[in-house]
Amino acid sequence: MxxxxxxxxxxxxxxxxxxxxxxxxxxxxxxxxxxxxxxxxxxxxxxxxxxxxxxxxxxxxxxxxxxxxxxxxxxxxxxxxxxxxxxxxxxxxxxxxxxxxxxxxxxxxxxxxxxxxxxxxxxxxxxxxxxxxxxxxxxxIPSKTKRKVKDGDMLKIAFDGDSVIFSDESEKVFEKEGLKAFLDNERKKKSMLKAGPFKSFLVELNKLQSELDPKINPIRTALVTARSAPSHKRVIKTLRKWGVRIDESLFLGGMNKSEFLKSFEADIFFDDQQQNIKDASAKVTSAHVPFGIKNRN
The missing domain is CATH 3.40.50.1000 (HAD superfamily/HAD-like)
Structure with a gap:
């Protein structure tokens, strides 16, 4: 090792x-x-x-x-x-x-x-x-509800996409020019998304997953993103290029993430947007990633 x-x-x-x-x-x-x-x-x-x-x-x-x-x-x-x-x-x-x-x-x-x-x-x-x-x-982020110690050994970690696993390059387009420009940019872009602050941690989790017997693997990951079709394509192709596996991918098209995270039973959720974290923290342990254009001020 x-x-x-x-x-x-x-x-x-x-x-x-x-x-x-x-x-x-x-x-x-x-x-x-x-x-x-x-x-x-x-x-x-x-x-x-x-x-x-x-x-x-x-x-x-x-x-x-x-x-x-x-x-x-x-x-x-x-x-x-x-x-x-x-x-x-x-x-x-x-x-x-x-x-x-x-x-x-x-x-x-x-x-x-x-x-x-x-x-x-x-x-x-x-x-x-x-x-x-x-x-x-x-x-x-502290929650108003007291956390219970969860039964079971399965470790479930959920990530937002842009500004967490990936860079904030696409979010910059959305912030400055709006949804249409964002979608147009995603359709035109042939290049892969750049790495965000949590890519290296996701890679390390993948190493653990690859070392262990798939039948008893205790780690499950999820991508929970506001992206939807057609902007999902760059995400899938980038992860494929990196050789990184995500077990579950939720492309929610702007829907509130909280109930989905509760259904996934996340042990922790990482997101760059404070409102998303505030909403999610009522359901699951949540952590704010202070990276990208949404956190410049």
């Missing part, structure tokens, strides 16, 4: 730290520190990305030798306040052994050193820095 799939995750994405974060925002760092130390033996409830982490780590059980996947905790906590997080990791039996506690500073600076293939955080600034430095990254 030549490489690992490495996922970096913040403590607020992994666990429900909403109460602690509320204390930090309202009463300051000292009150937050005291609260975490006083409650360090109180086990934290699962957060938005808990299902994703649990299922992706479980895939290691299908390999006979060393772990194929590693999850690393990248936290703005100090080691002192982070002890509660590690106690919770142990209590939930998550195989996470590496961690960085940055004492209020951004842990982003260690992303490249760890060779992270996907960085998930609740911090808008940390995610933006990662995206700008070509690391697939997304901001986990």
């Amino acid at each position: 030549d490489s690992k799939l490495v996922i970096g995750i913040s403590s607020r994405a992994l666990f429900d730290l909403s109460q602690s974060h509320h204390i930090f925002e309202n009463d300051g760092i000292d009150a937050y520190r005291n609260h975490q130390i006083e409650n360090e033996n109180e086990i934290l409830d699962p957060g938005e990305a808990f299902n994703l982490v649990t299922k992706i780590l479980k895939i290691n059980e299908l390999y006979e030798s060393e772990n194929r996947i590693e999850v690393i905790l990248l936290s703005r906590n100090t080691a002192d306040t982070g002890l509660r997080v590690f106690n919770s990791i142990e209590a939930h039996k998550l195989n996470i052994t590496r961690a960085v506690f940055c004492g209020g500073e951004s842990p982003y600076k260690y992303v490249k050193a760890f060779g992270v293939d996907l960085f998930l955080s609740s911090s808008k600034d940390d995610v933006k820095m990662a995206i700008e430095n070509n690391v697939p990254s997304a901001r986990i």
